[in-house]
Amino acid sequence: MDKSTIVCKCEEINIDEIETALKAGACQFDDIKRLTRCGMGPCQSKVCTNMVREIIAAYTGEPMEHIEYPKNRMPIKITRLGVLVANQETSSVVSVFKESVSEVDTNG
Amino acid sequence: MEFELVIIGGGPAGLMAALTAAEKGVKTAIVEESFALGGQLRQQAQVLENLPKEFGKQSGIALAKFFSNKVSSIGVTALLGHTMIGTYRNGTIGVSNGKDTFPIYAKKILVTTGAAEQAALFPGWTLPGVMTIGAAQILLNRERVLPGKEAVVLGCNSISYDIAKQLRACGVNVQGIIEKKSIDEIDKELIEKFESENIEVFFHSNIEKAAGKQHVEKVWIDNDVLKKEREIDLVCISNGLYPVTEPLELLDCEFTYIENLGGRIPKYGSSFTTSNSSVYVAGNAAGITCIEGILVTASIAVTGILEDLAILNNIEAKKQKEILWTELLKAETGRYSKVHDARISLVNDFLPKEI
Amino acid sequence: MYINDHPLLESEFLEEITFFYEGKQLIAKSGQTVAAALMGNGIKVFGVSRKLQQPRGVFCANGRCCSCFVTIDGLDHTLSCMTRIEEGMQVFFNGGDPVVGRGGSGI
Amino acid sequence: MDKYVDIAIIGSGVVGSSIAYHLSESRQKEIIVIDKGFPLSGTSGSTQAWVWVHNKSPSWYGELSMYSAELYPFLEKKIGDVEYKRTGGIAPFFDEEDREKALKLAEKQAEVGIKVEVLNRNQVLEKEPVLSSKIAGATYSSIDGNVNPFRLVELYIKAAKKNDVKFSFYNPVIDIKKESGFFRITTKNEGTYTAEKIILAGGPWTKELGSFLGIDIPVKQVRGQILVTEPLAPLFRHTIAGMRQTDNGEVLIGYSKEEVGYDRRTTMEVIQDTAKMAVDYIPALANANLVRSFSGVRVIPEDGFPIVGEISNIKNAYLAVMHSGVTLSPLVGTLMAELLLEGETSIDLGRLSLDRFEKKSNGAVVQ
Numbered sequence: 001m002d003k004s005t006i007v008c009k010c011e012e013i014n015i016d017e018i019e020t021a022l023k024a025g026a027c028q029f030d031d032i033k034r035l036t037r038c039g040m041g042p043c044q045s046k047v048c049t050n051m052v053r054e055i056i057a058a059y060t061g062e063p064m065e066h067i068e069y070p071k072n073r074m075p076i077k078i079t080r081l082g083v084l085v086a087n088q089e090t091s092s093v094v095s096v097f098k099e100s101v102s103e104v105d106t107n108g
Numbered sequence: 109m110e111f112e113l114v115i116i117g118g119g120p121a122g123l124m125a126a127l128t129a130a131e132k133g134v135k136t137a138i139v140e141e142s143f144a145l146g147g148q149l150r151q152q153a154q155v156l157e158n159l160p161k162e163f164g165k166q167s168g169i170a171l172a173k174f175f176s177n178k179v180s181s182i183g184v185t186a187l188l189g190h191t192m193i194g195t196y197r198n199g200t201i202g203v204s205n206g207k208d209t210f211p212i213y214a215k216k217i218l219v220t221t222g223a224a225e226q227a228a229l230f231p232g233w234t235l236p237g238v239m240t241i242g243a244a245q246i247l248l249n250r251e252r253v254l255p256g257k258e259a260v261v262l263g264c265n266s267i268s269y270d271i272a273k274q275l276r277a278c279g280v281n282v283q284g285i286i287e288k289k290s291i292d293e294i295d296k297e298l299i300e301k302f303e304s305e306n307i308e309v310f311f312h313s314n315i316e317k318a319a320g321k322q323h324v325e326k327v328w329i330d331n332d333v334l335k336k337e338r339e340i341d342l343v344c345i346s347n348g349l350y351p352v353t354e355p356l357e358l359l360d361c362e363f364t365y366i367e368n369l370g371g372r373i374p375k376y377g378s379s380f381t382t383s384n385s386s387v388y389v390a391g392n393a394a395g396i397t398c399i400e401g402i403l404v405t406a407s408i409a410v411t412g413i414l415e416d417l418a419i420l421n422n423i424e425a426k427k428q429k430e431i432l433w434t435e436l437l438k439a440e441t442g443r444y445s446k447v448h449d450a451r452i453s454l455v456n457d458f459l460p461k462e463i
Numbered sequence: 464m465y466i467n468d469h470p471l472l473e474s475e476f477l478e479e480i481t482f483f484y485e486g487k488q489l490i491a492k493s494g495q496t497v498a499a500a501l502m503g504n505g506i507k508v509f510g511v512s513r514k515l516q517q518p519r520g521v522f523c524a525n526g527r528c529c530s531c532f533v534t535i536d537g538l539d540h541t542l543s544c545m546t547r548i549e550e551g552m553q554v555f556f557n558g559g560d561p562v563v564g565r566g567g568s569g570i
Numbered sequence: 571m572d573k574y575v576d577i578a579i580i581g582s583g584v585v586g587s588s589i590a591y592h593l594s595e596s597r598q599k600e601i602i603v604i605d606k607g608f609p610l611s612g613t614s615g616s617t618q619a620w621v622w623v624h625n626k627s628p629s630w631y632g633e634l635s636m637y638s639a640e641l642y643p644f645l646e647k648k649i650g651d652v653e654y655k656r657t658g659g660i661a662p663f664f665d666e667e668d669r670e671k672a673l674k675l676a677e678k679q680a681e682v683g684i685k686v687e688v689l690n691r692n693q694v695l696e697k698e699p700v701l702s703s704k705i706a707g708a709t710y711s712s713i714d715g716n717v718n719p720f721r722l723v724e725l726y727i728k729a730a731k732k733n734d735v736k737f738s739f740y741n742p743v744i745d746i747k748k749e750s751g752f753f754r755i756t757t758k759n760e761g762t763y764t765a766e767k768i769i770l771a772g773g774p775w776t777k778e779l780g781s782f783l784g785i786d787i788p789v790k791q792v793r794g795q796i797l798v799t800e801p802l803a804p805l806f807r808h809t810i811a812g813m814r815q816t817d818n819g820e821v822l823i824g825y826s827k828e829e830v831g832y833d834r835r836t837t838m839e840v841i842q843d844t845a846k847m848a849v850d851y852i853p854a855l856a857n858a859n860l861v862r863s864f865s866g867v868r869v870i871p872e873d874g875f876p877i878v879g880e881i882s883n884i885k886n887a888y889l890a891v892m893h894s895g896v897t898l899s900p901l902v903g904t905l906m907a908e909l910l911l912e913g914e915t916s917i918d919l920g921r922l923s924l925d926r927f928e929k930k931s932n933g934a935v936v937q
């Protein structure tokens with residue numbers, strides 16, 4: 001098949017790019033992800049998972065069951081930040097500023 | 109929000125389970141991301157032949173209506189337009205409805221997220237007009253919109269048969285079915301069905317590429333002997349299903365890989381309980397099966413849940429489950445016997461943990 | 464194109480509603496998704512991809528593939544297959560995404 | 571299989587690969603880098619990758635960070651474009667009372683030559699109009715920036731490979747023993763390596779590596795969860811304490827810290843809290859889609875400061891473990907190369923020695 005065929009529809013990563021990552025030594029989906037961004041778009045590899053796994057299997061000669069699935073991350077579906085915040089009034093995430101000045105206070 | 113049972117996914121498995129649970133007085137909610145209950149039944153105009161006896165023979169669309177009417181009359185909370193997007197630290201599920209995001213507490217969670225369709229790789233598969241066959245059926249029967257006028261279908265299987273027929277009935281010219289396998293590898297009965305409908309099947313063929321300026325206009329069918337170029341505006345991909353398991357992964361369920369169940373699936377025991385003891389799975393999410401298998405696995409799971417909630421005693425539950433497993437064995441015969449065998453070995457592997 | 468007399472389904476009365484696509488007024492049927500409303504009006508190309516500017520439209524129709532993004536009432540990258548069309552809705556083609564580099568971030 | 575090398579580096583994250591590259595520049599030694607996974611599968615691949623200086627305190631620590639930040643432009647000339655951008659850093663505060671603390675910080679940092687400005691609301695909004703008008707002020711320094719950690723580690727490794735450094739990936743170290751002056755490093759897949767010198771740069775796994783040699787390395791594992799939006803049109807250009815926008819338009823948001831061991835899950839609590847922080851800082855982000863979240867388990871020495879140098883009771887065994895690996899990698903790589911090849915360093919490493927923890931337990935004052 002034409003190596004310029006898109007595999008990951010969201011990030012528009014083609015067969016050639018995936019094989020280049022394989023040649024660089026990556027042999028699992030998540031490693032290919034880091035090198036190429038394959039599967040990192042809005043669908044979060046829901047569409048390309050098995051197509052990429054098949055390319056990995058063909059390249060490495062490993063059976064499909066040894067080819068790991070990419071790790072799923074929250075949110076399962078894209079969600080607007082405002083929808084996540086909604087009625088939330090406070091945040092437990094400390095600010096960098098607060099943290100640094102408290103260190104000045106104690107370590108100064 | 110707090111419930112005794114929260115069901116993720118309002119398709120046939122989820123609805124079946126919700127009905128049984130609610131009948132026994134369990135405070136139940138269904139989290140469904142779409143605007144209606146029924147899942148993929150909602151566009152299935154074909155008559156479902158092998159439904160459990162009590163349902164007779166009816167179309168998926170009719171069954172979806174039956175289920176959703178019954179579910180709302182029996183007091184199940186249907187959270188439509190709600191999507192499970194994650195989990196909180198203690199395993200409580202996080203749900204978003206497009207305006208707000210909040211936890212839903214539940215004693216038991218049943219994941220019935222069903223299956224998704226496998227895409228297929230060929231140059232041009234990303235063009236508009238190339239879609240999964242399920243998408244074409246949704247447009248056709250749920251939305252009453254024509255997905256195209258001139259079509260080819262990739263994949264010769266029972267799903268593509270049903271939908272090709274429906275596409276044609278609505279005026280789409282189905283130019284042919286493209287199948288990678290040779291004629292000997294395909295079920296004879298299915299080939300006859302296509303023949304009787306005068307739908308041509310190109311065996312040992314593939315789509316070499318699809319092309320078009322703005323949307324798909326042409327496909328090149330590649331075959332050992334001939335290359336066919338076809339002018340079309342619709343390519344439907346019927347390349348099989350795989351279980352949708354994202355919620356189970358975020359609920360920390362352990363997984364295994366079983367080709368005959370559709371690839372990666374959660375480990376589960378004879379009550380369809382996963383390695384996370386408050387999480388159950390049923391339907392296609394527990395391995396791709398037939399409609400009867402979907403409904404029966406849901407019944408087994410809900411029996412396990414009722415037992416866990418001490419609504420059914422152990423003896424009753426055991427009896428019930430035995431009957432249902434026999435039913436499941438009957439449902440999963442013929443081309444589904446491999447599914448059943450795989451399921452049995454999965455359940456047997458799980459046994460030590462249940463003790 | 465709408466199927467007005469569906470040969471396989473009971474006829475259903477669906478109220479007609481109006482919406483706007485790229486500022487142009489169009490007719491949809493109530494209860495439809497935005498994706499279907501566009502397809503019903505003969506619109507197949509909903510947007511272009513970010514990097515290669517290739518056309519995109521409905522692929523899975525089930526809220527998973529994110530291929531059918533459009534802009535609805537000011538919110539871009541909205542799934543048209545999971546959003547119900549509403550009277551007066553303003554729908555726009557998913558184009559003009561920023562051309563950006565290919566930098567990475569953790570997964 | 572038994573292979574001899576001069577120097578074995580355990581860990582090919584940003585710290586290990588920087589040390590490997592800097593050591594290899596003179597091409598004097600045979601070097602191998604061994605990693606349990608593939609580069610960027612650990613901490614270095616799960617960071618916002620700020621090169622952050624301005625409110626690192628106390629000021630000697632800020633000073634080290636500043637030296638390292640200053641090395642980045644030179645590093646890029648040697649190994650290639652790691653997308654280092656000196657964007658300037660803004661750390662906002664919302665309460666007027668915090669201004670005094672900000673001024674105190676600026677004063678302290680000035681002592682070591684880090685220029686920190688304390689901005690009022692209008693000055694903040696002038697620099698970054700997209701920030702919330704509810705912000706009372708911010709500390710600002712032009713020295714802060716960020717880098718693409720993927721490019722950084724990839725190019726460190728590439729440059730090191732060019733200088734004949736060997737890499738062994740997907741190959742966990744399962745034992746280290748010192749025998750007749752040499753380190754025998756047993757690996758899962760490639761047998762045993764014998765090395766004259768060994769450098770532990772295992773990030774969050776450093777404690778485990780130390781235990782092979784019978785030493786306790788006082789570090790904690792701290793999880794940080796980070797949110798990633800869809801690519802957006804350029805929205806802001808500074809590195810804002812808590813978030814930055816990458817070259818490809820994604821906004822990375824997060825500053826959570828949890829001690830939960832090596833657990834890289836994300837949780838809805840922190841995702842929602844982080845989203846809240848993002849929208850409080852930049853209200854326009856409310857409409858942006860969150861595509862995914864990820865977490866990194868970072869290593870933090872018990873007192874927060876890097877542990878770099880030779881382990882005093884094990885000759886030829888070295889440690890390089892720190893929280894801000896991205897910020898410090900050029901400097902730590904340079905200093906380690908000096909230490910191993912010349913025996914002395916241009917900046918005194920005394921303060922960063924592992925020994926400080928023992929001194930502490932004896933009641934002596936450090937720093």
